[in-house]
Amino acid sequence: MVKVGIAGAAGYTAGELIRILLGHxxxxxxxALSGSQAGLPVHEVHRDLVGDTDLVFAAAPDFAAVDVVFLCMGxxxxxxxxxASDIPAHVKIIDLSNDYRLExxxxxxxxxxxxxxxAEIKSAQHLANPGCFATAxxxxxxxLAAAGRLKEVHIHAITGSTGAGQAPSGTTxxxxxxxxxSVYKSFTHQHxxxxxxxxxxxQPDFEAAVNFVPLRGDFARGILASVYLDCDWSLEEAEAAYDTYYADAPFTFRSKAPIDLKQVVNTNKCLLHLGKYxxxxxxxSIIDNLTKGASGQxxxxxxxxxxxxxxSGLYMKPSAF
Incomplete structure (x- = not known):
């Protein structure tokens, strides 16, 4: 058994992580460390876990007792x-924040x-989990990048309210x-x-713009990204390239039919659909921002x-209705 510690355990991503790991x-x-909730049962904060766990929020970490620490912090x-922590060298770290993603x-x-x-992940001791928009x-x-076919890219992508975290704000x-x-952080998003x-x-020679306009949606979870660019491939050539690239990926699939967000909510899947115009x-591209976009990944x-x-532990059925 992999022994797990979770820091920042009271937020949305930590709640999803606990839910997944309880079934792993x-x-x-x-x-599960939380300075603000220490001593409280986890299910009093993550109320979907009532009856699933007797875990209590810890006030201090015990690094000697775990093999891996997940950082679910801002x-x-x-x-x-x-x-600030004396984390033993043998303890692996998986960070879900933006702090270590850039070289x-x-x-x-x-x-x-x-x-x-x-291959690099298999030998990693410390890992930076990708952002949710970035994943989709x-x-x-x-x-396209692997084939050297990228040109200037245009993206509109919409995310659910959980992407903004658990603390309430004027836009959540x-x-x-x-x-x-609404639109926010046009062309400047941190991802x-x-x-x-x-x-x-x-694609080392790629220097063109990636034009990204994010949107806030009126739903709780999920991301839909609409991406387009000039491409001289036929649709059949593009579909073949995507099928080949993702042939060994257990959670990323090309759908022949148009896709909708409910197909991936509550799963670790990414579904892709291609068109040529x-x-x-x-x-x-569609994912659940809390699973494939965070804790599931x-x-x-x-x-x-x-x-x-x-x-392992990640084959979950979508909330399709």
Whole structure:
């Protein structure tokens, strides 16, 4: 059994992580750390877990008792936690924040997108889990980058309210979000850095713009990305390239039929659909931002890091209705 510690355990991604790990046949949660909720039963905060666990939020970590620590903390807080903690060298770290995703001197965290970095993830000691928008968008583009076919990219992508975290804000409370939609961080979203880093890794000469307009949706969870670019492949050539690239990916699939968000909510899947219109290739990509976009992908990476079956604990049915 892989012994697990979770830091920042009171938020949305941690709640999903706990839910997944409680059903994982080869993992055991040893402690779930939360400074604000220490001493409370986990199910009093993550109320969907009533009856599933007697775990109590811990006030301090016990690194000697675990094999891996998941950091489910806000951006900027993971790095501070790591720097302030005496984490033994043998304990693996999986960070779900933005703190270690970009290459930098002294950063030994492997970027954890399994569809691109599977071999590197298997030997990683420290891993940076990709962002949710970044996952959906990269999976839409990786086969093109691998074939050297990327040109200027245009993206509109919409996310559910859980993507903004558990703490309420002016743009997440119900009366504002309900029956509403809005654009935010146009062309400046923080996930553009990791997207560009991955695309250049596969296509080193790629210098064109990645034009990304994110939208807030009036639903709780999920991401739909609509991506298009000029492409001289036929639709059949593009479909063949995507099928080949993802042939060994247990959770990423091309759908022949048009796709909708409910097909992936509550799963670790990414579904892709391709279309060709007047010289432009259009890719629709859908994921659940809390599973494939966060905690599910983190468990997928844990499985790879510990030599387990990649999909262990992650075969979940979508909430289709």
């Amino acid at each position: 046949p080869q993992a055991e949660i040893v402690w 951006h900027g807080k993971s790095a501070s936690f790591v720097e 930098a001197p002294g950063n030994d965290f492997v970027y954890g997108l399994p569809e691109m970095q599977r 968008i990269q999976l839409a583009l990786l086969p 409370h119900f009366s504002w979000r309900n029956s509403n939609i 553009l850095g990791e997207i560009g880093q991955s695309l250049k890794q596969l 007047n010289g432009k290739l259009h890719i629709t 983190a468990v997928q990476n844990m499985n790879l890091m510990f030599g387990l079956e990649e999909g």
